[in-house]
Amino acid sequence: MASHKGNDGSIVVAGSGTVAEVKSFSIEASAATAETTTMGSSAATHVPTITSWTASADVQWDPSDTDGQVALQPGIDSVNVKFQMNGTATGDTYYTGSALVTGHSRNSSFDGIIEASISLQGTGALTVGTV
Amino acid sequence: MKMVSPSGKVTIGVHPSYVQSYLNSGYKPADEVVVKKDKPLKKVKNQEDKQDGIT
Numbered sequence: 001m002a003s004h005k006g007n008d009g010s011i012v013v014a015g016s017g018t019v020a021e022v023k024s025f026s027i028e029a030s031a032a033t034a035e036t037t038t039m040g041s042s043a044a045t046h047v048p049t050i051t052s053w054t055a056s057a058d059v060q061w062d063p064s065d066t067d068g069q070v071a072l073q074p075g076i077d078s079v080n081v082k083f084q085m086n087g088t089a090t091g092d093t094y095y096t097g098s099a100l101v102t103g104h105s106r107n108s109s110f111d112g113i114i115e116a117s118i119s120l121q122g123t124g125a126l127t128v129g130t131v
Numbered sequence: 132m133k134m135v136s137p138s139g140k141v142t143i144g145v146h147p148s149y150v151q152s153y154l155n156s157g158y159k160p161a162d163e164v165v166v167k168k169d170k171p172l173k174k175v176k177n178q179e180d181k182q183d184g185i186t
Contacts, residue, residue, distance in 0.1 A: 017141035063156070066136045070156045077144030 010086035011057055014079050017067030021060035023115070026097055027083055029053040030125050053097065053122035055083065061106055061114040069116060074101045078123050090131055097126040133161035 011019040030053070033046040062069055071079070083095040103119035134145045137157035145153050 014143060017136065017138075058151045066157055067138055070153075070158075071136060071141050071143055072171045073149060075146035075149035076133070077146075079143055 004086045006086070008084075010081065010084045010088070010090075012082040012084065013067070013068055013071045017071055019057065019059060019068030019072070020065040020067075021062045023058045023060060025055065025057040025083060025118045027053060027055045027126070032085075037039060051125065053126040054065045055081070055099065055120040057120075058114050061108075069118070072101050072118050072120075073104050076101055088131055091130045092127065094131065095126055095128050097113065097122045098124045134158040135161050135164045148160070 005043065006024070009022070009025065011022055011025060013019060031048045034049050035044060035046050036037045037044045037046075059069055063070045078098045078100050080096065080125045081099045082094050084092065086092050099120040099122050101118065102121045104116060106114065106116045132145050132147065132150055133142055134150070134153050135142050135158060137159075142161060145158075
Protein backbone atom coordinates (compact mmCIF):
# COMPACT_ATOMS: atom_id res chain seq x y z
CA MET A 1 0.00 0.00 0.00
CA ALA A 2 1.49 3.25 -1.12
CA SER A 3 1.57 6.47 0.82
CA HIS A 4 1.81 9.92 -0.70
CA LYS A 5 3.49 12.98 0.70
CA GLY A 6 1.58 16.24 0.73
CA ASN A 7 4.52 18.57 0.38
CA ASP A 8 4.40 18.46 -3.41
CA GLY A 9 0.77 19.57 -3.51
CA SER A 10 -0.36 22.87 -4.96
CA ILE A 11 -3.42 24.90 -5.86
CA VAL A 12 -3.80 26.46 -9.30
CA VAL A 13 -6.28 29.27 -9.97
CA ALA A 14 -7.87 30.00 -13.34
CA GLY A 15 -5.53 27.73 -15.23
CA SER A 16 -2.19 29.32 -14.49
CA GLY A 17 -2.08 31.18 -11.17
CA THR A 18 -0.44 29.14 -8.45
CA VAL A 19 -1.37 29.95 -4.86
CA ALA A 20 1.74 30.76 -2.85
CA GLU A 21 2.64 29.71 0.68
CA VAL A 22 0.10 26.90 0.96
CA LYS A 23 0.34 25.02 4.23
CA SER A 24 -2.58 22.67 3.75
CA PHE A 25 -5.77 22.19 1.84
CA SER A 26 -8.75 19.91 2.05
CA ILE A 27 -11.49 18.89 -0.34
CA GLU A 28 -14.79 17.44 0.76
CA ALA A 29 -17.13 15.87 -1.77
CA SER A 30 -20.56 14.74 -0.71
CA ALA A 31 -23.85 13.53 -2.08
CA ALA A 32 -27.34 14.30 -0.88
CA THR A 33 -29.69 11.39 -0.64
CA ALA A 34 -33.41 10.85 -0.85
CA GLU A 35 -35.14 8.20 1.16
CA THR A 36 -36.94 5.51 -0.76
CA THR A 37 -38.21 3.52 2.17
CA THR A 38 -41.80 2.38 1.80
CA MET A 39 -44.32 0.58 3.90
CA GLY A 40 -43.39 -3.00 4.37
CA SER A 41 -39.70 -2.18 4.55
CA SER A 42 -37.79 -3.15 7.62
CA ALA A 43 -34.70 -1.09 6.84
CA ALA A 44 -34.39 2.40 5.42
CA THR A 45 -33.27 2.71 1.83
CA HIS A 46 -31.85 5.74 0.06
CA VAL A 47 -30.69 6.84 -3.35
CA PRO A 48 -28.09 9.44 -4.13
CA THR A 49 -29.35 12.68 -5.64
CA ILE A 50 -27.24 15.83 -5.87
CA THR A 51 -23.48 15.84 -5.40
CA SER A 52 -21.58 18.83 -4.10
CA TRP A 53 -18.14 19.75 -2.90
CA THR A 54 -16.35 22.29 -0.79
CA ALA A 55 -12.70 22.99 -0.24
CA SER A 56 -10.53 25.05 2.04
CA ALA A 57 -6.92 26.06 2.18
CA ASP A 58 -4.65 27.43 4.88
CA VAL A 59 -1.83 29.64 3.69
CA GLN A 60 0.79 31.96 5.03
CA TRP A 61 -0.62 35.38 4.24
CA ASP A 62 1.05 36.93 1.19
CA PRO A 63 -0.56 40.08 -0.23
CA SER A 64 1.95 40.06 -3.09
CA ASP A 65 0.58 36.75 -4.37
CA THR A 66 -1.69 38.43 -6.89
CA ASP A 67 -2.15 35.30 -9.02
CA GLY A 68 -3.17 33.15 -6.07
CA GLN A 69 -4.23 34.39 -2.67
CA VAL A 70 -5.33 37.82 -3.92
CA ALA A 71 -7.36 36.25 -6.71
CA LEU A 72 -9.32 34.13 -4.26
CA GLN A 73 -11.51 36.71 -2.57
CA PRO A 74 -15.23 36.59 -1.87
CA GLY A 75 -17.07 38.58 -4.48
CA ILE A 76 -15.45 37.10 -7.54
CA ASP A 77 -17.32 35.05 -10.07
CA SER A 78 -16.81 31.33 -10.06
CA VAL A 79 -13.26 30.44 -10.95
CA ASN A 80 -11.62 27.21 -11.95
CA VAL A 81 -9.49 25.75 -9.19
CA LYS A 82 -7.17 22.77 -9.49
CA PHE A 83 -5.78 20.91 -6.51
CA GLN A 84 -2.60 19.04 -7.36
CA MET A 85 -2.45 16.34 -4.74
CA ASN A 86 1.08 15.05 -4.97
CA GLY A 87 2.90 16.99 -7.64
CA THR A 88 2.73 17.95 -11.28
CA ALA A 89 4.67 15.10 -12.82
CA THR A 90 3.10 12.87 -15.42
CA GLY A 91 0.64 10.55 -13.75
CA ASP A 92 0.12 12.70 -10.66
CA THR A 93 -3.47 13.20 -9.58
CA TYR A 94 -5.45 16.41 -9.37
CA TYR A 95 -8.99 17.42 -8.53
CA THR A 96 -10.53 20.33 -10.35
CA GLY A 97 -13.77 22.23 -10.60
CA SER A 98 -15.40 25.61 -10.68
CA ALA A 99 -15.81 27.28 -7.30
CA LEU A 100 -17.06 30.37 -5.55
CA VAL A 101 -15.00 31.89 -2.76
CA THR A 102 -17.17 31.88 0.33
CA GLY A 103 -14.61 33.06 2.86
CA HIS A 104 -11.12 34.47 3.20
CA SER A 105 -9.98 35.15 6.74
CA ARG A 106 -6.63 36.49 7.94
CA ASN A 107 -5.25 35.50 11.28
CA SER A 108 -2.47 37.33 13.05
CA SER A 109 -0.97 36.94 16.47
CA PHE A 110 1.98 38.61 18.17
CA ASP A 111 3.99 35.41 18.31
CA GLY A 112 3.22 33.76 15.04
CA ILE A 113 3.22 33.91 11.27
CA ILE A 114 0.25 35.71 9.74
CA GLU A 115 -1.95 33.12 8.10
CA ALA A 116 -5.07 33.12 6.00
CA SER A 117 -7.84 30.62 5.42
CA ILE A 118 -9.72 30.41 2.15
CA SER A 119 -13.06 28.63 1.80
CA LEU A 120 -14.51 27.51 -1.50
CA GLN A 121 -17.93 26.26 -2.51
CA GLY A 122 -17.88 24.14 -5.62
CA THR A 123 -20.37 24.95 -8.33
CA GLY A 124 -20.71 22.03 -10.68
CA ALA A 125 -18.91 18.76 -10.53
CA LEU A 126 -15.54 18.07 -9.00
CA THR A 127 -13.55 15.99 -11.40
CA VAL A 128 -10.43 13.97 -10.92
CA GLY A 129 -7.68 13.65 -13.45
CA THR A 130 -4.03 12.93 -13.89
CA VAL A 131 -1.30 15.10 -15.31
CA MET B 132 -16.10 43.21 -14.38
CA LYS B 133 -13.36 41.03 -15.83
CA MET B 134 -9.99 41.89 -14.35
CA VAL B 135 -6.50 40.68 -15.11
CA SER B 136 -3.74 40.08 -12.59
CA PRO B 137 -0.50 42.10 -12.84
CA SER B 138 1.30 39.11 -14.37
CA GLY B 139 -1.45 38.61 -16.91
CA LYS B 140 -1.79 34.97 -15.86
CA VAL B 141 -5.14 35.17 -14.10
CA THR B 142 -8.42 36.66 -15.30
CA ILE B 143 -11.33 36.77 -12.89
CA GLY B 144 -14.81 38.23 -12.81
CA VAL B 145 -15.04 40.74 -9.97
CA HIS B 146 -18.14 42.02 -8.21
CA PRO B 147 -18.46 45.83 -8.49
CA SER B 148 -17.93 46.25 -4.76
CA TYR B 149 -14.52 44.58 -5.02
CA VAL B 150 -13.23 46.36 -8.11
CA GLN B 151 -11.39 49.04 -6.13
CA SER B 152 -9.70 46.43 -3.95
CA TYR B 153 -8.43 44.61 -6.99
CA LEU B 154 -7.28 47.84 -8.60
CA ASN B 155 -5.31 48.53 -5.43
CA SER B 156 -3.73 45.09 -5.73
CA GLY B 157 -2.50 45.81 -9.22
CA TYR B 158 -5.25 44.18 -11.21
CA LYS B 159 -6.42 45.95 -14.35
CA PRO B 160 -9.75 45.87 -16.15
CA ALA B 161 -9.53 43.28 -18.90
CA ASP B 162 -10.66 45.76 -21.54
CA GLU B 163 -7.70 48.01 -20.73
CA VAL B 164 -5.10 45.30 -21.02
CA VAL B 165 -3.38 45.44 -24.36
CA VAL B 166 -2.89 42.07 -25.90
CA LYS B 167 0.71 41.75 -26.99
CA LYS B 168 1.07 40.85 -30.60
CA ASP B 169 4.10 39.42 -32.26
CA LYS B 170 6.13 41.96 -34.14
CA PRO B 171 5.72 41.66 -37.91
CA LEU B 172 8.56 39.88 -39.53
CA LYS B 173 11.19 42.13 -41.03
CA LYS B 174 11.26 42.11 -44.74
CA VAL B 175 14.22 40.13 -45.91
CA LYS B 176 15.92 41.93 -48.70
CA ASN B 177 16.80 39.67 -51.49
CA GLN B 178 19.79 40.11 -53.65
CA GLU B 179 17.74 41.95 -56.24
CA ASP B 180 16.68 44.57 -53.67
CA LYS B 181 20.24 45.05 -52.53
CA GLN B 182 21.34 45.69 -56.05
CA ASP B 183 18.63 48.27 -56.73
CA GLY B 184 20.25 51.35 -58.09
CA ILE B 185 23.53 49.63 -58.79
CA THR B 186 24.36 49.27 -62.37
